[in-house]
Amino acid sequence: MKIKKWILPVIALLIAIPTLVSAQGKPNLHVSWTYTVKPLSDCEFDLIFTATIEKDWHLYSQIPVTDGPLPTVFMFDPSLDYKLVGKTSEPKPIEKEEEVFGPGIIIKYFENKAVFHQKVKALSNKPFKITGAIDGMACSDMQCVNFFPYPIFSFDIPLCSGGATTTATDSFPKFDSVKWQHTQDSIRIRKEDSTRKADSIKNNGQPKNGDANSAGTLKQGGTSVWAAFGGGFIGGLLALITPCVFPMIPMTVSFFTKRAKNRKKGIRDAIIYAFSIVAIYVSLGLLVTLATGNPQTLNQLSANIWFNLIFFAVFVVFGISFLGAFEITLPSAFVNKIDRASDKGGLLGIFFMAFTLSLVSFSCTGPIVGTALVEATKAGITGPLFVMLGFSIALALPFMLFAMFPGWLNSLPKSGGWLNSVKVVMGLLEFALALKFLSNVDLSYHWGIITREVFIAMWIVCFSLIGFYLLGKIKFSHDSDLPHVSVPRTIFAIFTFAFVVYLIPGMWGAPIRMLSGILPPSYYSENIEMFSGGGSVMTTNDSLPEGIDPSHCPLNLNCFHEYDKALAYAKKMNKPLFVDFTGYNCANCRRMEDNVWPDPSVKKQLESDYIVVSLYCDDKEELPDNLKYTTEGGIKIDTWGHKWSQMQIDRYGLNGQPTYVLLDHDEKLLYAPIPYTPDIEEYAKLLKDGVAKFNGIHGK
Numbered sequence: 001m002k003i004k005k006w007i008l009p010v011i012a013l014l015i016a017i018p019t020l021v022s023a024q025g026k027p028n029l030h031v032s033w034t035y036t037v038k039p040l041s042d043c044e045f046d047l048i049f050t051a052t053i054e055k056d057w058h059l060y061s062q063i064p065v066t067d068g069p070l071p072t073v074f075m076f077d078p079s080l081d082y083k084l085v086g087k088t089s090e091p092k093p094i095e096k097e098e099e100v101f102g103p104g105i106i107i108k109y110f111e112n113k114a115v116f117h118q119k120v121k122a123l124s125n126k127p128f129k130i131t132g133a134i135d136g137m138a139c140s141d142m143q144c145v146n147f148f149p150y151p152i153f154s155f156d157i158p159l160c161s162g163g164a165t166t167t168a169t170d171s172f173p174k175f176d177s178v179k180w181q182h183t184q185d186s187i188r189i190r191k192e193d194s195t196r197k198a199d200s201i202k203n204n205g206q207p208k209n210g211d212a213n214s215a216g217t218l219k220q221g222g223t224s225v226w227a228a229f230g231g232g233f234i235g236g237l238l239a240l241i242t243p244c245v246f247p248m249i250p251m252t253v254s255f256f257t258k259r260a261k262n263r264k265k266g267i268r269d270a271i272i273y274a275f276s277i278v279a280i281y282v283s284l285g286l287l288v289t290l291a292t293g294n295p296q297t298l299n300q301l302s303a304n305i306w307f308n309l310i311f312f313a314v315f316v317v318f319g320i321s322f323l324g325a326f327e328i329t330l331p332s333a334f335v336n337k338i339d340r341a342s343d344k345g346g347l348l349g350i351f352f353m354a355f356t357l358s359l360v361s362f363s364c365t366g367p368i369v370g371t372a373l374v375e376a377t378k379a380g381i382t383g384p385l386f387v388m389l390g391f392s393i394a395l396a397l398p399f400m401l402f403a404m405f406p407g408w409l410n411s412l413p414k415s416g417g418w419l420n421s422v423k424v425v426m427g428l429l430e431f432a433l434a435l436k437f438l439s440n441v442d443l444s445y446h447w448g449i450i451t452r453e454v455f456i457a458m459w460i461v462c463f464s465l466i467g468f469y470l471l472g473k474i475k476f477s478h479d480s481d482l483p484h485v486s487v488p489r490t491i492f493a494i495f496t497f498a499f500v501v502y503l504i505p506g507m508w509g510a511p512i513r514m515l516s517g518i519l520p521p522s523y524y525s526e527n528i529e530m531f532s533g534g535g536s537v538m539t540t541n542d543s544l545p546e547g548i549d550p551s552h553c554p555l556n557l558n559c560f561h562e563y564d565k566a567l568a569y570a571k572k573m574n575k576p577l578f579v580d581f582t583g584y585n586c587a588n589c590r591r592m593e594d595n596v597w598p599d600p601s602v603k604k605q606l607e608s609d610y611i612v613v614s615l616y617c618d619d620k621e622e623l624p625d626n627l628k629y630t631t632e633g634g635i636k637i638d639t640w641g642h643k644w645s646q647m648q649i650d651r652y653g654l655n656g657q658p659t660y661v662l663l664d665h666d667e668k669l670l671y672a673p674i675p676y677t678p679d680i681e682e683y684a685k686l687l688k689d690g691v692a693k694f695n696g697i698h699g700k
Helices: 002-025 177-204 225-240 248-259 263-292 295-302 305-322 332-341 346-360 362-379 383-404 406-411 417-445 452-470 487-508 563-573 587-596 600-608 640-652 680-698
Strands: 031-039 044-053 058-060 073-076 082-089 094-097 106-110 113-122 128-135 137-139 144-146 152-157 577-582 611-616 659-663
Touching: 031 152, 044 058, 044 152, 073 113, 225 383, 248 383, 263 346, 263 383, 305 417, 417 452, 452 487, 563 577, 563 611, 587 680, 600 680, 611 640, 640 659, 659 680
Parallel strands: 577 611
Antiparallel strands: 031 044, 044 113, 058 106, 058 137, 073 128, 082 113, 094 106, 128 152, 137 144, 577 659
C-alpha cells in the first residue's frame, strides 16, 4: 500500500500529459460572438457585436500595431440595402507590453468581454439582412490563433418606412471582394468536405489518410507527436549504450538493492529513481515547448539563417566530441553540488541521484538530446515535450526492470571498447545530420553550394567512414585494439555499405525516396538532365511562356513560380490552376514530390489537366522595391517567401506547407485546400474531382 501512495500520482501525471496535449487539437478560436440590433431612429440602427473571451486569452483592438498582432476587422458584405455610418466603435482597450510580440511593443487588447458598435442607415424599402465576417486573432501567453473559418455575422433589419433603394457601395471602401469571395468559398467547401469526411468515418469506422484528427493520432504541422515520442524513445535507447550511461546500470541497481533493508524497498527506490529521470527530462521538453511559443514561430525558425547555422555548428562540435577530441561537460562545481545533495536520504536524495546521472552523462546524452529536440520541433509546439517523454522512459526503464529482476544483470554485455565504438559511429552520424542545417540555408538563399550531388557525396563519405571503422580499417586515439571483427560489427558494416551503394546512383539523378525530405530537391542539381521518374525528360524551351522553367520544378513539370503569370496562362489555356504552397525546407513537400507526384495517375493530371504554380513560402530572395509592402497588421513583406506565405494566410487562413489549392479562372476554390496527403489514390481522386468541377463550371 505504501507504494501506491507515491506511484499513483506519478502515473496519473504521465497519463495526463498526452491527454492535455491532445486537447489542443480541437478547433477553438477562444472567442465567441453574439449579434443584436438596436433601433436608433426609423431608418438608423446600431449593430452590436459582443465578444466573450476565454479566460487568459486576449482579443485585439481594431487599431493595428507595427510588429504586433493582427487587429480585429469587421468585413461587411457590400449591399445596396444599407450604408455604414462612421467606423466601428470599440471600448477602451487595455494597453500593455506583451512579451510574446517582443520587447517594447505596446499592444491594445480586451479581456473577458468586449462590445463593438457599428451604426448603419437603411436604404431599402423592405426588410433585409446585413451579413459579413470577422477577421482577427486571439492570443494567450503561450500561443496565438487566427480566426479561420471567420466568424460569420447576420443581422435582420426590419422594414424602414423612409428607406429608398439607391447606390451605397461607396460606404464599403476597404472591402476586399477577392478575399471575401475566398472566405465564402472556403467556408462552404470546408463544410462540404467535413460532411464527406463524416460520412466516410460513419461508413468505414475511421477517418481517411490526411485528416487532421485521425483516430488515435494527434498531428501538428503534418508530423504525429506520437512519432516524436517514438523518435525520442529510440534516442533514449541509443543513449543507454553510450560509455557514460551503460556502465551506470549495474552500478546503480546494485547500489539500490544493497542499501535497502529488503528487496521490496530496493525495488521501490529504483522505481522512484526511474520516475525522477522521466520528470527531469520531461521538464526540459516542457521548457523548450514554452520557449518555441507557437507553430508559426517554428515555421519561421526552420528557414532562419542564424537558427540553421548555429545548429550546424552545434552538431559539428557534438560530432568532434564524440570522435574523442574533447568532452562536453558541465561545470564541475555544479555537478559536485548536485552529487552531494544525492547523499541525503529519502525521496529527495534519490531524485538528486537521478539528477546527477543526467549531469555526468551529459557528454554522451547531450548530443542525442539536442538532435532529438531539434527534430521534435517539426511535430509542432508539443513535439519537444513528447520527444523528451519517449527519451526519458527508454533511459529509465532498464534501471527499474533490472532492480525488479536483478538476475537479468548477468545477461548484460561487459563494458569495453565497443562502447567507445558506439560514440565514434554517433559522431560520424552527427556530421551527416549537420549537413542538413547548412543545406536548409543554402536552399532558402539560393547559394548553389550544397547541391543535391554535393549533399549525397558527403553522405557517401560519412557512411563509408562508418563502414570502414566498423571493419577496423580506421582507428581513433581512444579506440582499443581490435584483434578480430565481431559478428555484430560485420552485420552493421554490411547494412552501412548497402546504404552507400543505394546512395551512389543519386549522384546521377536517380530518385532516393528513402531520404525524401532530407536531400535537396531533385531540381536543385548540377546535372543538365535529371531523372524524372520514368517519364520523358523535359528541358527548358524558348517557346515556353514567360515564367515557366521546368529545370526548377519537381519532375521537370512546366510549372510557374509567380502567381499572376500562372493565373493569366491558366485563363489563356482554359485550364484550372494548381497552386502548390511549398517550402525549400519542407520535408513533407519533398515526400509528396518524390513519392506521390511521380505516380502516373497524379503526374499525368499535373502535366495535362492543370497549370502548376509552386510558391515557396521560405524563399529568402528579396522582392523588387515596387512589390514590397507592409500589411495592415504591420508585417513587412520584403521577400518572395513572405509574399507567398502572407497570401496563403490572407486568402485561405492557413500557414502550413504543403498546401495544394485548386482554383478556376475567377480564383474560386474548386475544392477545399488539400493538406499533406500521402495516399496516392485519394490524392489523384481529389485532383480529378477538381478538374470535373472546373469543366462543369466552364462547360468543357
